[in-house]
Amino acid sequence: MSNINGNVFSYIVEGDSIPARRIVKYGTSDDKRSLATNATNLAGITTDVGQSEAGQRVDVQEDGECLLQLGTAVSAGAWLTCGVGGRGVVAAAGQEVVARAKESGISDEIIRVNITRFVKL
Numbered sequence: 001m002s003n004i005n006g007n008v009f010s011y012i013v014e015g016d017s018i019p020a021r022r023i024v025k026y027g028t029s030d031d032k033r034s035l036a037t038n039a040t041n042l043a044g045i046t047t048d049v050g051q052s053e054a055g056q057r058v059d060v061q062e063d064g065e066c067l068l069q070l071g072t073a074v075s076a077g078a079w080l081t082c083g084v085g086g087r088g089v090v091a092a093a094g095q096e097v098v099a100r101a102k103e104s105g106i107s108d109e110i111i112r113v114n115i116t117r118f119v120k121l
Helices: none
Strands: 008-013 023-026 032-035 042-046 057-061 064-069 079-082 088-090 096-101 110-119
Touching (some): 042 064, 042 110
Parallel strands (some): 008 032
Antiparallel strands (some): 023 042, 079 096
16 A cells, blocks of 8 residues: 555655655754654654665655554544654644544554644644
């Protein structure tokens, strides 16, 4: 299954390598993105193209429906944020949200999500 629809943009990888279907954050300049490690500064979700290394290009989907690898079990309709390794986890109050789960899944499973960004109250 590949990413479904939405705007995809290409950025330079900053820092650690970024796997496919993971959450990324804004980099130190407009043309850079890095693997998100917590629920702040979230920018989008990488496409299904393989892992990208530092200095290479990475495709990031910034809206619409796409695929995301999970870090914990989630239920359909859950608001998701970034967990360990850029994987999706359920967002708590006060955390940045990057997407909403369209289906339930377990840790390491890849599910369909709708990208949306806000701070959960």
